[in-house]
Amino acid sequence: MSVRVRRVYEPPEPDDGVRVLVDRLWPRGLSKDAAHVDEWPKALTPSTELRRWYHAGExxxxxxxxxxEAELDAPEAGELLSYVRELTAKGPVTLLTASKDPEQSHAAVLLRLLGPDAR
Structure with missing residues (x-):
């Protein structure tokens, strides 16, 4: 199982495997063709309220x-998290985010939750 986080603005790499966009909003200035996104599970992303709260610095x-993590306990989000886990069992998965600091974002939380081999 191999999972990693990359910025969606970086060009795709051959070892990305399944590219999963984990942002609720489509990245600004990026065409769908250029993003090379395979999956976009919007219900797996933080709620609009939580995202706004965090970005406001509160x-x-x-x-x-x-x-x-509490939001991920909701049934739909939990199902999508299980689905991404299944993808990781089949091959590499790259979580894509537009966040300027992926290590301090929801993508890092997902990376941690997806297992010990996540990087």
Whole structure:
């Protein structure tokens, strides 16, 4: 199982495997052809309210991560998380985000939740 996080603006690489966009909004200025996105599970992304709260600087990353994990307990999000886990069992998966700091984003939370081999 191989999972990693990359910025969606970076060009695709041969070892990306299945490219999964994990942002609720489509990245600005990027065409769908250029993004090479295979999956876009919007219900797996943080809610609009949580995203706005975090970007407003109202809380720490740790609190954001806790709130996001709680959102992932919802049935639809949980099903999508299981689906992405299934994808990782079949081959490499790259989580794509437009976040300027992927290590302090929801993509890092997903990476951690998807297993020990995630990088």
């Amino acid at each position: 809380g720490s990353y740790e609190e954001f991560a806790d709130r996001y």
